[in-house]
Amino acid sequence: MRHVPPLLTRAAAVGVALVTLSVAAACGSSGGDDSAGGGNASGGGKFDPAKCQGGTLYVLNQKDITHLDPARLYTSGGGNIPSLLFRTLTTRNRAGGAEGAKVVPDLATNTGVASDDAKTWTYTLRGDLKFSDGSKITSKDVKYGIERSFAPELPGGAPYLRDWLSGAADYQGVYKDPAGIKSIETPDDKTIVFHLRKPEGDFPFLATATQFAPVPKAKDTGVKYENKPVSSGPYQVESYQKNKKLVLTRNPHWSRSVDKNRLACPDRVEITSGLDAAVINQRIFTGAGKDANAVTTDTDLGPSELARLGNDPELDKRVAKGHFPFLYYIAFNLKQKPFDDPKIRQAISYAVSRTSVINAVGGTALADPATTFLPAQKSMGYQKYDYFPAGTNGNPAKAKQLLAEAGHPNGITVPLTYVSDSKDGTGPGAATAVQDALKKAGITVKPQGLETDAFYEQTGDPKKEPGMMLFGWGADWPSGFPFLQPIFDGRQIPPQGNYNLAQYDDPKVNAEFDEIAKITDPAQAAKRYGQLDAQLGKQALTVPLYTTKDLVMYGKNVQNAFVSDWTGKYDVAMLSVK
Template identity: 75%
Template sequence: MRETTRRRRFALPVVVALLALVAAACGGNGGNGSGGTTNDAAFDPNDCQGGTLQVLNQRDITHLDPARLYTSGGGNIPSLLFRTLTTRNREGGAEGTKVVPDLATDTGKPSADAKTWTFTLRDNLKFDDGTPITSKDVKYGIERSFAPELPGGAPYLRDWLENAAKYQGPYKQPEGIKAIETPDDKTIVFKLRKPEGDFPYLATATQFAPVPKAKDTGTKYENKPVSSGPYKVESYEKNKLLVLTRNEHWSRDVDPERLACPDKIEITSGLDAAVINQRLSTSGGDDANAVTTDTELGPSELARVDSDPNLAKRVAKGHFPYVYYIAFNPKVKPFDNPKVREAISYAVNRQSVINAVGGTALADPATTYLPTQKSMGHKDYDHFPAGETGNPTKAKEVLAEAGFPNGLTIPLTHTTDKGAGNGPEVAAAIQDALKQAGITVQLNGLEDEAFNGTVEVPAKSPGAALFGWGADWPSGFPFLQPIFDGRQILAQGNYNIAQYNDPEVNQEFDDIAKLTDLSAAASRYGDLDEKIGELALTVPLYHGKDLALFGTNVKNTFVSDWTGKYDLAGLSVK
């Protein structure tokens, strides 16, 4: 996931003590990360139709064209409009990391070598204009995503499909992609150039949404997209208001994953974060029917939770799979010395880092690169055990072994974006902790564009930088391979900061990709994470949590570990 500075509103350290109470309030009845729901006593999925759901956001949706959206699992707002071959399981917690059928009848039938995947569409699928959805519509929707006129979608298919790397989309090459076959209106077949056991996860991406060729208007398609989901666009004023109403040609009979309870959904964007949280806290008038999909709790809301148990019940808690860490470039001295990297691993005070980002309600300490999701293959290890507050004495011992008995000075590059997980607050906490071990840290703050243009370019990449990484889907593949596969080292936009290139590890990625048993693949990714962790190429700092308020009338606010958010398609306001 190319979001190296994931935005987060951090609480002030003075309310850290209160955050533990928020965490407790979010358990059980608080919409938690283990399948819990909120206000469920009055929720009946068979009697939840009606009302208008209000969505209060800071940022507008980037595009309304499925080819230009970079989402997996159906996304959140996109999932209301666009169905894909597969999607995420609409349940809370870990159950939400499972991939399930959407337009297709199953999650795909692989060939023995996992290089051919076949999907069969459900019966009675229709667009919002009543025309049938066919496999050819899915194929055409995918082909559009290759058009240079429609950038922004996930890049995997260009690499995965057989002989598709140079395809320029249907406007320039109407003959289409030969590696995608549609032998009949219900069947679609994908031929890959190498085994890809994660293909069912990729098929959740919005590129797999069907688009009717007759209604395609190229770059103007997003002005009036044709819906395959439970809602359609009634009106749209960019950066202000998107209004969605029911698609009368959709029903739960052909879509068991989306409840689609509200009759209408109004998505207001361009709001200030403090205003959003205040409106959700007060929950007056229409705001009682409101949620947000991009604004987390701020300091004032966290403080109020301590004295307002009713407000605590309206906090949804999620765990989007994301890790913040120190990334080393061993090609730069002294980070070429493994003992130096190990010493820093012992010296880091994770508790001070967590305090800097808002406390234990917003972050969990991380000693592993992989987040804790079972679907990723997480293994609980700590190669450099130093407790949550670090071990400067052990760090000094290891530093002496490295040849620096009197300490050393190192640079640390970070973004200047306050509130980002790799921003100045975290950098200062690391600087203070390493000082206790005799390591002087010289901070180098860069604005986002300069940060990415430096850290993600191997020729310029510094010896140490604060970085963050999230998975495009909850599997070990998109979390580990871009960071540790030597074949993924790029001249620009490079995320393998260590420029790590081990042929055995590269081969292990290929071998795991052959597995179509996702549980077996997850176990192998966990083993690989543990093996790479011994090299101290990174210092995992923390895995983020997500806390968001919702209005008093909103029900069924479960949170999945795929998105870290509640699912708009499952909410009720009646």
């Protein structure tokens, strides 16, 4: 679960630490002629996956990959660059748009067999799996990889397993407790069984995280393992200079016959880190020399690049478009007055100008107005509603009416806390847009800007939390669970790191989360999450402002650059170069 700005949220989705993006971290159609998930025609000619072998793909990034140890990567869908090195029990479907939001088998033969109301999940591994050193991959390697991710020496991975696995809350990893976790069973080399402490219908989504990548115990060197990890994916590490360059070459024991998910067309992948965002975009735009074979996994287009689009058809063809599910919104603390009064929250909902907020963060090329908490993605259960229609520029008359009904005919003064060093929907531009719109309705906003660390420290502490805040939320995987439960489940209010900013606790809503968790059919679960979102929306617990769009450039020799609803970025495992 991630609350950080899109760029860090996307790190959860692709396994890369990012710096400045206009949008976040999991949706969308893509550029070129790949809107249905196929390849684009850039680089000359129709893309043919059967003939895509060869060449070097260059990845130009601002930040380095966080770690090369699968235990320390916070990923979903298998990651992006990590997916070149590590296979997991399940992974994301390699397709554009909504098709890319589906879970498919990877190391396993299916997405998991659930029993006991989704408290037990059983996986069977394929029989033809090998590591890059030629040794066989077994279920025990998967179990060991998971158990080492609990070691305090290897922090950084997704936190769900400690909470979900039965009896794992206090486990300290294989180095301190080699006996392992009893709730993970490997009755034979091809079978692995997980026993959970409560139903978790989303377990196949979690099984895409790199904690589920196999690690051979005999090759584990602890904290040094990431210097030369043993690969289960299509590539292996040739050389690595942290914060400078990572070079990947083919894993001789991988083939498409044993991995139906990844094309892995280039013979070599070179990832260069430490570059400036403007430099990255300029190099890919120009496409001189090797840069014609270049992409980026952590840099969106900036204002100067956006200004050139629409005027240059050739450049327009080289932009992949998507919608990672990330929402910016106004959050209320219902424990503080006047936000305990639903009429006040409704008045603010009517008063906002989403157009002004979107203009403040870069315009409609980068954002879509939102009136629902769930982003407009089928996989998450989106149901359209707008209970407090503000139009494009706000409805101050209706807001004033509600203020009068709440006993404030002469207006009211409210605080607004935002991130002073941010340029997205939590930053000063968005705060000013909200302030100006509310002023027209007789609502005086007193803004308070905090630097990023101070902001999240204060908003995450229920005792120190402000009354009204600008906030953003993205999903670790494309389902309603990681989007709704951390925000609205009353049992999810810890003393630190709290995201349920409303401090909302309704036993019926909590029970509904538990009931949906028993559902193993993603489509059925999505429908229930959509219904729950529509129910919660009536209470004006938040004011949704906008969801983000992704625009990313790729080199003129790059083909098959489609974007899925899971990552919001093109998939490096599916790219080819001329």
